[in-house]
Amino acid sequence: MKPFLRLYSVVHALMALLFAGASIALMVIAAHNGWMAMTGGVDTTAGEAVIEAIGLLAAAVVALQISQTITEEEVIRDAHIGAPTRVRRFLSRFMVVIVVAIAVEALVATFKSREKPELMLHAAAMFCAVGVVLAGWGVFIRLNRYAEELEPEAMAEAKKEDAKLE
Secondary structure, eight states: HHHHHHHHHHHHHHHHHHHHHHHHHHHHHHHHHHHHHTTSSHHHHHHHHHHHHHHHHHHHHHHHHHHHIIIIIIISSOOOOHHHHHHHHHHHHHHHHHHHHHHHHHHHHHHTTTTOGGHHHHHHHHHHHHHHHHHHHHHHHHHHHHHHHHHOOOOOOHHHHGGGGO
């Protein structure tokens, strides 16, 4: 069974590399778009292009954070996400980047709505989605805390595994 589990680690490592590669590609595209916006003249269109580049950078951060999370949780720690502590920690790391990405996209949509007012509802819906996701995440963390209290050994094991990252 161990060779089979090692295969999972290899696949996770490959996925992490692909996410990191996608992040680098998005950063290059964002830098190119930002540079083109700045050299094309300083006007409202350039500002919108820079905000679009920020949106691409936010997506790059999401991809890079997912890569780091996969590497730390599945390759280095070789943790199996089953204990409440593991689930909370994994989802919390993921949720931070998702909330930031949605908020940045909502900001981009808000600026775009200056030219197309019909997009304002889209931007408002995205900001509402950020609020709903944050509220749901808060409820999850609160309920998960009770589950962690039932399994203190899982928290101790997770802390021991953190030493692998130091």
